[in-house]
Amino acid sequence: MKTDDLVAALSTRIEPVNRRLVNWTMGIALLAAAVVALGLMLAGLGIRADLMTARALTFLVLKLAFAVGVVGVSSIYLMRLTRPGGERRTSSIRIMMPFAAIVLLAAVSLGLAPSSHWDEMVMGDQWLECLLSIPIIAIAPFAIIVAAMRKAAPTSLERTGAFAGLIAGGVSAMGYALHCTDDSLPFIAIWYGGTMLLCTLAGAALGPRLLRW
Amino acid sequence: MTTDEIELKALMLASLNGDAASHRALLNRLSSRLRAYYKGKLVRLGRGASDAEDLVQEAVLAIHIKRHTYNPDELLTPWVHAIAHYKLVDFLRRTRASFTDVPIDEADEIMAHDDHSDAESTYDVRRLMEKLPKNMHCAIEAVKLEGLSTAEAAQRCGLSESGVKVNVHRGLKALAVLIAREAKP
Numbered sequence: 001m002k003t004d005d006l007v008a009a010l011s012t013r014i015e016p017v018n019r020r021l022v023n024w025t026m027g028i029a030l031l032a033a034a035v036v037a038l039g040l041m042l043a044g045l046g047i048r049a050d051l052m053t054a055r056a057l058t059f060l061v062l063k064l065a066f067a068v069g070v071v072g073v074s075s076i077y078l079m080r081l082t083r084p085g086g087e088r089r090t091s092s093i094r095i096m097m098p099f100a101a102i103v104l105l106a107a108v109s110l111g112l113a114p115s116s117h118w119d120e121m122v123m124g125d126q127w128l129e130c131l132l133s134i135p136i137i138a139i140a141p142f143a144i145i146v147a148a149m150r151k152a153a154p155t156s157l158e159r160t161g162a163f164a165g166l167i168a169g170g171v172s173a174m175g176y177a178l179h180c181t182d183d184s185l186p187f188i189a190i191w192y193g194g195t196m197l198l199c200t201l202a203g204a205a206l207g208p209r210l211l212r213w
Numbered sequence: 214m215t216t217d218e219i220e221l222k223a224l225m226l227a228s229l230n231g232d233a234a235s236h237r238a239l240l241n242r243l244s245s246r247l248r249a250y251y252k253g254k255l256v257r258l259g260r261g262a263s264d265a266e267d268l269v270q271e272a273v274l275a276i277h278i279k280r281h282t283y284n285p286d287e288l289l290t291p292w293v294h295a296i297a298h299y300k301l302v303d304f305l306r307r308t309r310a311s312f313t314d315v316p317i318d319e320a321d322e323i324m325a326h327d328d329h330s331d332a333e334s335t336y337d338v339r340r341l342m343e344k345l346p347k348n349m350h351c352a353i354e355a356v357k358l359e360g361l362s363t364a365e366a367a368q369r370c371g372l373s374e375s376g377v378k379v380n381v382h383r384g385l386k387a388l389a390v391l392i393a394r395e396a397k398p
Binding site for chain 2: 004007011082085213
């Protein structure tokens with residue numbers, strides 16, 4: 001085929017392009033991802049019974065602040081990655097900030113507690129449930145974000161996959177926070193932070209296969 | 214800012230508004246730059262320049278299909294370059310070459326040279342189109358190759374007008390995938 005013929009064919013009968021399509025699609029996908037994660041958590045796990053006590057609310061706010069921080073910052077990066085060359089304007093370093101903050105808080109709270117409490121603070125009662133729930137709930141939001149991303153044109157597939165995974169893990173953690181009864185900063189840092197990183201790695205590994213265009 | 218950037222961006226903006234002549238001029242001018250870019254890269258990587266035309270067409274098709282991802286607030290050159298580079302890396306990976314030695318190049322390189330040679334790729338679009346589902350095949354042939362209006366194409370293919378649009382859009386995407394698979398090692 002001659003390139004001239006291809007150009008001629010592509011230029012025949014073209015339509016105006018909706019320039020907002022990418023932002024709209026991603027915005028809706030992110031919202032849907034959060035709603036689906038919340039719905040799955042409600043259906044599968046339910047909200048913790050003591051939610052309205054002061055201690056539970058305090059830790060819910062902490063958990064949500066961490067997860068929302070992660071989701072917020074990584075959503076900004078993901079929006080940039082929707083367009084070709086977006087990765088060149090993205091130094092992803094700021095995504096470490098919520099993680100650094102929670103690790104710092106966790107270290108301080110461990111430092112203030114007697115070492116005999118450390119085991120309980122780190123492992124909590126339900127570390128295994130947390131380790132399994134967040135990544136499993138994250139699968140559906142991840143699929144939604146990837147489907148939306150396929151309508152865009154990311155040129156760094158590993159990084160895009162990583163951020164899609166991180167956001168999926170983040171919205172999943174937001175949902176799980178309503179269920180989780182382990183109220184300690186080290187627990188949040190290790191099990192929430194760790195599972196989100198796990199989702200990030202899975203996303204990075206899947207990105208090149210799922211997002212290629 | 215170069216005159217190229219200014220002129221091509223103006224064409225791109227007109228093309229996004231649905232101006233077919235601008236779209237055609239844009240793709241023509243970009244394809245000669247892409248040709249020079251890919252020939253240069255492939256020769257430097259020790260591969261024949263004969264693959265260049267395949268890549269030019271993949272990139273042109275990608276630019277067409279993904280043109281909605283161009284942000285008019287940004288320069289056009291880096292956007293085109295990112296697509297061209299992405300397609301080069303993808304091509305090298307597909308053809309099992311080592312892509313660790315793909316040089317990181319500057320966006321300006323994409324506009325550096327023109328190559329107007331009247332080249333043919335190894336792709337046989339008519340044959341590849343046979344592999345598309347019937348509706349996509351019919352819609353692309355009617356609208357893109359014969360230049361029928363959407364209404365005429367709808368009548369011929371037995372689809373609604375929006376059905377024709379959807380099938381052209383999906384068909385081009387599917388064609389891009391087929392072309393990518395076609396690349397020989």
